[in-house]
Amino acid sequence: MTPFTVAVAALATDVHLPDGDGPFPAVLIRTPYDRRRHRAELRGWARRGFAAMAQDVRGRYASPGEWHAYENEAADGAETARWARGQSWNDGRLVAVGASYAAHCALALALDAPTDARPDAVIAAVPALGSAETAREPSGVERLLARAGWWAAHGDRPDSDESALDKALAADPGLLTHLPLTGLPERLGRSLPSWPGLWRHHERGRLLTEAEHAGMPLLAVGGHHDHFTEDTVALWRHWGGPSARLLLGPWGHGLVAEPHPDARPAHRVSLGDLYVRWARRALAGDLGRGRRGAVGLGGSPLWVPAGTEGEPRAQNVRLLHGASFTADPEHPVSSADLAVPTEGPPDRCLLVTPPLPRPLDVVGPVEVRLRATAHTPSADWAVRLVALTPEGVAQRLAVGVVRREEPPGTNAEFTVGLGRIARRLPAGTRFRLEIAGHHFPAHARNPHTGHDPVTATRLIPSRREVDAGNVVLRLPVLMSRPLPTDPAEEILR
Template identity: 80%
Template sequence: MTPFGARVEGLATDVLLPDGDGPFPAVLIRTPYDRGRYRAEARGWARRGFAAVVQDVRGRFASAGKWHPYENEAADGAATARWTRRQPWSDGRLVAAGASYAAHCALVLALEASGEARPDAVIAAVPALGAAETAREPSGVERLLARAGWWAAHGDRRDSDEGALDRALAATPDLLTHLPLTGLPERLGRALPSWAGLWRHRGRGRLAARAVHAGMPLLAVGGHHDHFTEDTVALWRAWGGPSARLLLGPWGHGLTTAAGPDAGPAHRVNLGDLYVRWARRALTGELAPGRHGALALGGADLWLPSGTDGEPRAQRLRPVHGCAFTADPDRPVRSDDLAVPTGGPPDRCLLLTPPLPRPLDVVGPVRVRLRATAHTRSADWAARLVALTPEGTAGRLAVGVLRRGEPAGRETGFTLELGRLARRLRAGTRLRLEIAGHHFPMHARNPHTGEDPVTAGRLLASRREVDPRSVALMLPVLPSRPTPTDPAKEILR
């Protein structure tokens, strides 16, 4: 293998060529996370016959310019793609690949570039589709903890400090409770001029809308425990290229290096090998048309075809307490604690199912329908579904958060979307449904004043009532034991 460095439009670029005379197909990875961390991945591509091109995005690590997240990637990616195709070692074929922000770089190149800058295939793993998608839930509720961690580590700086937020929280545990949230940089002790601007991005869906007009194959990879799962599935469903493949495992944002508690031996996939095999077939036009793929059934150690969805079934729920409760932003329900307080006034409505009489395969979107009242004009409603095993352990299954604004004291009906679930629930498991007004610090607290939660300087408590007879937990249940599939077979077909 032959390594060398280059600068493309002032951007630091490493190239690793396979052994042999070439020319070779190329894979392009553009990252804000230091191109030096991708040497092993680049060697993997080069060993399998691809020229690996890895680049620091503008303003990060060794690349020139100023770092503006999500702003320069289409133009810089297009310049790099044209440069790559014009090199004597390139055979003209190009795969754009990446995970998280690097997947964003690959996608904007595929969907916004034209001519020779447009890649022939795209691998997008746990894709960060854009600033608006990463900052907020589809309902508009702010993803506070994840964004604070990312900006503390990577925002407005040339290098990264992965532990910045953890250290700050260790020193000041109530760091994220201080108001306004736009003042976070002062409490972190460093300048973050782009932090306040992040929350002004509200236009979701730009890349997903462009995906309809895509002209090349896509491999989308995600995890059931990743905060971008819904965006990954939406991208795959919208993709208009000749073929689209989806792989969803029981993983977090780190994919196979962040396996969830429901992962089994069958879910240990060699992603690097699968990427290379898929890229070869994509570049030679050997992929069958249409949308295919595989999703892991957590807790069952098997894979299902990606189109598998269960039939919505309402689960019987018994109210335990808190049909009337107070959502107090000074005492919010914690996203990082599954314990339910037993003393004092209730802070959530709690409902339980009977123990499951038999195993249940739940695959697809989970929803909660209810009628409820908030005594403030602005209110968030958070629904959290927890599995209680026969042994007494609790595990989070799904969460949904919805922002509502209507006259105080008016009862209204609505539906909370809790995202997708792909899990085998054991016989004897009980399901606990919690309905609350906050899910903090994962999500910002609604101050209940009608002010923007990011700029608000005061908080009000909000009285709530839930009609327990109206609450319907809809689980997508497979009617019979599923037939497993081979994920590689589904991706490479």
């Protein structure tokens, strides 16, 4: 293998070439996270016959310029793709590969770049589709902790400090409680001019709209315990190319490096080997048309075909306490703690189900239907679903948050989507349903005044009532034994 570093469009780029005579198909990874972290990955691609490139995006690490997240990626990627195709060692074929922000770079090249620069295939893992998609839930509620951590680590700087937020929280545990949230950079002690602008992005779905007109194969990879699960599945569903494949396991944002407790040995997948095999078939035109893939069923050894979804079934829930409660942003329900207070005035409505009489397989979106009242002009409704195992262990299953703005005292009926799950739950499991006004610090606190939570400087409590008799928990239940599949076979068909 022949490794070397070049400046492509002035951007630092590592290139690893296979042994032997070319030309070879090429792989391009564009990243803000330091191209040097991909050297082992580049060697792996090169050993398997691909010319592999990793590039620092503009303004990051060894690449000059100013770093502006989610800008310049289509144009800079296009210059790099054209350069690669003009090299004697490239046979003209190119695969864009990336995870998280690097997946955004791959998708921007595939969907936004001029046609002559677009790749021949795309691998997008845990894709960050855009500023609005990463900063907010589909309902518009702000994902505070995740974005604060990312911006503290990577925003407005040429390198990264992955532990920046953790160090700041260690010094000031109440860091994220200070108002306004736009003042976070000052409390971090460094310049972060892009932070306020992040929250001005509300428009979602641009890349998904463009994905409908894609002209190349896609492999989308994600985890059921990742922030971007819904975006990964939506990308696969919207993809208009000749084939789209989905691999969704019981993993977090780090995929197989971050297995969830419900992962089993059968969910260990060699992603590197699978990527290479898929890329070869994609470039050769050997993939079948249409959408296929595999979803790992957590809590079991099974993979099921992508697209498998249970039938929405209402679960019997009974009220424990808190049909009337106060959502106090000065004392919000913690997103990090599954313990439920047993003393004092209730801070949430708490409901439970009877134990499951038999194991239950749930695959698909979870939703809760509510009839409830808030006595403030703005109110978030955070709904958390927790599994209580037969051994008495509480396990987070799903969370959803919606924002309602209507006259105080309005009795409203609405649905809260809690995202997708794929899980086998053993007999004896009970479900605990928590309905609260906050889910902090994962999500910003609604101040209840009607002001923007990012710029608000005043918080007030919000009195709530939940019509417990009309709370409906719908789980996507598989009504028959799931059909198992082999993930590699599904991806490579």
